[in-house]
Amino acid sequence: xxxxxxxxxxxxxxxxxxxxxxxxxxxxxxxxxxxxxxxxxxxxxxxxxxxxxxxxxxxxxxxxxxx
Amino acid sequence: xxxxxxxxxxxxxxxxxxxxxxxxxxxxxxxxxxxxxxxxxxxxxxxxxxxxxxxxxxxxxxxxxxxxxxxxxxxxxxxxxxxxxxxxxxxxxxxxxxxxxxxxxxxxxxxxxxxxxxxxxxxxxxxxxxxxxxxxxxxxxxxxxxxxxxxxxxxxxxxxxxxxxxxxxxxxxxxxxxxxxxxxxxxxxxxxxxxx
Numbered sequence: 001x002x003x004x005x006x007x008x009x010x011x012x013x014x015x016x017x018x019x020x021x022x023x024x025x026x027x028x029x030x031x032x033x034x035x036x037x038x039x040x041x042x043x044x045x046x047x048x049x050x051x052x053x054x055x056x057x058x059x060x061x062x063x064x065x066x067x
Numbered sequence: 068x069x070x071x072x073x074x075x076x077x078x079x080x081x082x083x084x085x086x087x088x089x090x091x092x093x094x095x096x097x098x099x100x101x102x103x104x105x106x107x108x109x110x111x112x113x114x115x116x117x118x119x120x121x122x123x124x125x126x127x128x129x130x131x132x133x134x135x136x137x138x139x140x141x142x143x144x145x146x147x148x149x150x151x152x153x154x155x156x157x158x159x160x161x162x163x164x165x166x167x168x169x170x171x172x173x174x175x176x177x178x179x180x181x182x183x184x185x186x187x188x189x190x191x192x193x194x195x196x197x198x199x200x201x202x203x204x205x206x207x208x209x210x211x212x213x214x215x216x217x218x219x220x221x222x223x224x225x226x227x228x229x230x231x232x233x234x235x236x237x238x239x240x241x242x243x244x245x246x247x248x249x250x251x252x253x254x255x256x257x258x259x260x261x262x263x
Contacts, residue, residue, distance in 0.1 A: 032179035034186055039219075041190045044183070061218065063179040063186070064203040066232035067090040067243070 001054035015054065019047040022058065030062035068259070074102030079263040081105040081149075082254060083169040085157060085185055087133040088112070089238055090201045091175030092123035092140075093247035094254075099141045101255055105149035106141065107169055108134045111156040121240035157181070159188040166193060171258060173250050174200040177232075186222065195221060197257045202226035204246040205236045213242075215249055223257075225249040 001012050005026065012022070019035050019042050035042045036059040042050045052058055068076075082103055084091045087110035095106055110133040114124045118133075128136040134152035141148060155161060162185065166172055172189060176182050182200060189198045203226035204213070212227040225246050232238050 030179075032183045034183060036219075041187065041219075043187050043191070059218075061202075061224075062228075063182040064226070064228065064231045065177060065179040065182075066203065066205045066230070066238050067086060067088055067175050067177045067182075067201050067246075 003052055003055070004057045006059060012052075016051045019050050019052060019058070022052055023047070023060065026060075028060055028062065030064075032063040034061050034063060035059065073255075073259065077102040077255065077258055078104040080170045080258050080261070081107060081168070082258075083107040083109065083166050083172045084175055085109050085172060086175035086177065086181070087122075087137050088118065088175060088177055089121045089240075089243035090204075090247045090250065091173065092133070092137050093121075093244050094173050094175060094251040095137060095141060096123050096144065097248050097251035098254060099144050099148050101251070103148065103258075105151070107151045107153070107165065108137055109153045109155065109157060109165065110134050110137075111154055121238060121243045157185065159184065159192075162188040163192050166196070169196075170261065171197040171199070171254055173254060174198065175247070175250070179231075190219060190222065194219075197221045197254070198223070199250045199253050199257075200224045200226075201246045201250055203228045203230045204242050205230040205232040205238050207239050207242055210242075210245070213245060213249070215253060223253055225253065 038057050084095045112133050114128045124136050132154050138150045174185050202224050215225045
């Protein structure tokens with residue numbers, strides 16, 4: 001399937017993937033991330049159960065300490 | 068707009084400052100000087116000597132609550148600004164209680180985990196309220212890397228999105244001040260488009 005991850009097209013194996021799996025597969029190494037699917041927030045506790053499907057737009061932003 | 072018109076408009080609004088450290092103290096002072104009506108200052112920490120490297124406090128304020136010290140400093144600049152202080156560590160429940168009546172929230176926490184908590188809490192509970200974050204401002208130089216972007220309908224983020232603080236990459240006054248003032252500048256811009 002094809003998804004859009006942070007505005008870039010990405011080919012992902014299979015028909016669906018959880019947000020957590022996608023984060024692991026794409027090696028987002030920062031501990032603190034905020035995620036959205038199709039513009040809607042997916043909270044930390046929902047990442048294991050929320051699935052990304054063909055054509056979805058996924059945004060992953062890492063939050064950085066300091067301030 | 069004239070400065071009098073700008074100040075009159077801003078005087079109608081309340082901004083919450085979530086965290087009164089390097090970002091929060093400097094953003095609050097900029098907004099106070101610009102003519103904001105009311106600031107809600109939230110922090111749980113005390114002023115420490117190392118805070119003076121970049122935060123808007125003075126050496127005779129070491130050991131006092133940051134909220135109280137900042138309120139004192141702001142009132143020395145302009146004692147007509149309404150100030151409310153909360154010496155607490157924010158969690159989602161407190162966010163809902165404290166921020167329901169403010170017009171705009173500035174995220175000025177130090178720890179990424181707190182930034183994440185506040186961003187999620189704002190998106191879930193107050194998706195229509197303007198929310199301005201700081202994300203990545205450690206070190207010095209590299210001014211071109213600092214940017215401002217809109218991440219959601221009402222979520223804006225200022226920073227370089229890269230430079231995490233560490234022993235070898237400390238937060239320093241100029242770059243922290245740049246991002247704090249970007250946050251204040253954007254807050255003004257958004258409020259000047261809003262009507263009461």
